[in-house]
Amino acid sequence: MESEKKGxxxxxxxxxxxxxxxxALPDSILTIEADSVVESPQEQxxxxxxxxxxxxxxxxxxTGILSGIEKLESGWVVAVTYFNGFRIxxxxxxxxxxxxxxxxxxxxxxNRQTRIANNMLGCSxxxxxxxxxxxxxxxxxxxxxxxxxKRQMFYxxxxxxxxxxxxxxxxxxxxxxxxxxxxxxxxxxGVECSVRARDMAWEWMVDAGDKFQVGDLTLVAVNRIxxxxxxxMTVSVDAKxxxxxxxxxxxxxxxxxxxxxxxxTDVYKGTYFIRLSIGVNAVAHACNTAxxxxxxxxxxxxxxxxxxxxxxxxxxxxxxxxxxx
Numbered sequence: 172m173e174s175e176k177k178g179x180x181x182x183x184x185x186x187x188x189x190x191x192x193x194x195a196l197p198d199s200i201l202t203i204e205a206d207s208v209v210e211s212p213q214e215q216x217x218x219x220x221x222x223x224x225x226x227x228x229x230x231x232x233x234t235g236i237l238s239g240i241e242k243l244e245s246g247w248v249v250a251v252t253y254f255n256g257f258r259i260x261x262x263x264x265x266x267x268x269x270x271x272x273x274x275x276x277x278x279x280x281x282n283r284q285t286r287i288a289n290n291m292l293g294c295s296x297x298x299x300x301x302x303x304x305x306x307x308x309x310x311x312x313x314x315x316x317x318x319x320x321k322r323q324m325f326y327x328x329x330x331x332x333x334x335x336x337x338x339x340x341x342x343x344x345x346x347x348x349x350x351x352x353x354x355x356x357x358x359x360x361g362v363e364c365s366v367r368a369r370d371m372a373w374e375w376m377v378d379a380g381d382k383f384q385v386g387d388l389t390l391v392a393v394n395r396i397x398x399x400x401x402x403x404m405t406v407s408v409d410a411k412x413x414x415x416x417x418x419x420x421x422x423x424x425x426x427x428x429x430x431x432x433x434x435x436t437d438v439y440k441g442t443y444f445i446r447l448s449i450g451v452n453a454v455a456h457a458c459n460t461a462x463x464x465x466x467x468x469x470x471x472x473x474x475x476x477x478x479x480x481x482x483x484x485x486x487x488x489x490x491x492x493x494x495x496x
Contacts, residue, residue: 219255220308226254227300232317235259236386237296240288248281250288250314252296259310261298263288267315269363271405287349291356293385294348297321321361322401336360337406339393342413347387352378357391362406366391370409373416375436375446377467390414418482421450425484429474432492435464443488445472453484460491469493 210218226233235252241260242248249260268284268291275283297317303310325337337343337360349356353368368379371389376382383389392412398404425431425447433447443455443464453472464470471490478485 216256220257220305222255223257223300223303223310224305227303230299230320232297232299232320233312234295234297237288237291237294239292240285248285250296252298252312254310257308257310259298259300259312261296261312261314265301265313265315267318267363269365272365287356290349290351291385294358295346295386296348296358297361318361319401322404325360326362326396326398326404327401337393337396339396341393342390343393343408344388345391345408347383347385347389350380350383350385352380355379355383357389357408359391359393359406359408362404364406364408366409370411373411373414373418374450375444375452377434377436377446416482417450418452419479422477422479422482422484424449425451425474425477427474427477430489431472431474433470433472435466435468435470437466438464443470445470445488447472447484451484452482453486455486455488458488460488462491464488464491465494467495 225231233254235254237250237252239251240248241251243260248263250263250266252259252261263281263284266284266288268287270280270283270287273283273287275286296314298312298314299316299320300310300312301316326335328335343359345357345359347355348358348363354365355368355371356363356365368376371379372382389410390413391408391410393406393408394412395407396404397406431447431449431451431453433445433453435443436446437444441456443458445453445455447453453474455472458464460470469492470488471492472484472486473489474484474486476485
């Protein structure tokens with residue numbers, strides 16, 4: 172009887188003893204849950220590098236954020252991005268930056284490219300890996316190769332009877348890659364184009380940066396495609412056609428001799444262009460104030476005519492309410 176009690180007590184102790192996790196093997200990470208596996212930092216890095224090598228072998232298009240512009244000791248000017256935690260450098264002549272209309276035709280090409288690339292910092296870019304070093308885990312890539320591949324995919328079709336995915340009249344998403352006060356630079360499936368701020372929105376803007384930021388995706392309408400070849404092609408788009416025009420409805424809110432508040436968006440040869448707070452674009456050819464208002468100033472405006480054809484209100488600036496509103 173005494174021996175049976177001792178045996179029962181022994182079994183009770185054995186039942187309460189913790190179960191050793193199956194993953195607690197020599198040289199492995201001891202995990203809380205049984206049979207679970209945790210990779211070491213080195214194993215995780217090896218797995219991420221394996222993905223980079225596969226992308227290199229398969230010529231896969233990758234995407235990263237343009238994080239920096241650097242000049243290397245060799246004299247190379249490169250763009251810097253990251254993928255899977257690895258630093259990727261893209262030589263400036265592999266960035267395929269569209270220089271048309273930048274207004275610096277007499278300047279050095281690299282300087283022109285670098286200037287535009289600086290304004291692109293923070294945008295998403297596509298690239299394809301051109302070369303890599305397994306020992307140092309350094310990677311050189313090309314945005315140009317990725318853009319040409321995307322052009323072939325979206326603007327051309329293998330069968331002449333089939334319509335490509337991007338064609339005039341279609342609404343597509345575009346990346347905002349740079350913003351200036353009067354223009355927005357877009358990348359439309361491998362093709363860069365610059366769109367005037369007045370073609371990006373129905374409302375007049377002081378600065379396109381008030382509405383668009385680098386890294387945004389925006390809906391645009393494709394107006395024209397001029398494709399002599401994959402390497403030589405241009406695309407014309409606008410965002411106004413892709414959105415509802417509320418100007419006509421808002422214009423009904425205007426009444427003759429009505430007084431409204433607005434912000435001066437531009438001044439040209441004595442003509443003031445104003446965005447009224449009621450959502451109407453307005454033009455003033457006269458200004459009855461002690462001092463002349465400038466861009467960004469908040470003003471009082473009296474409507475003398477509603478122009479349905481141009482969808483604008485016309486009138487006179489009567490007050491300067493606030494400088495740089």
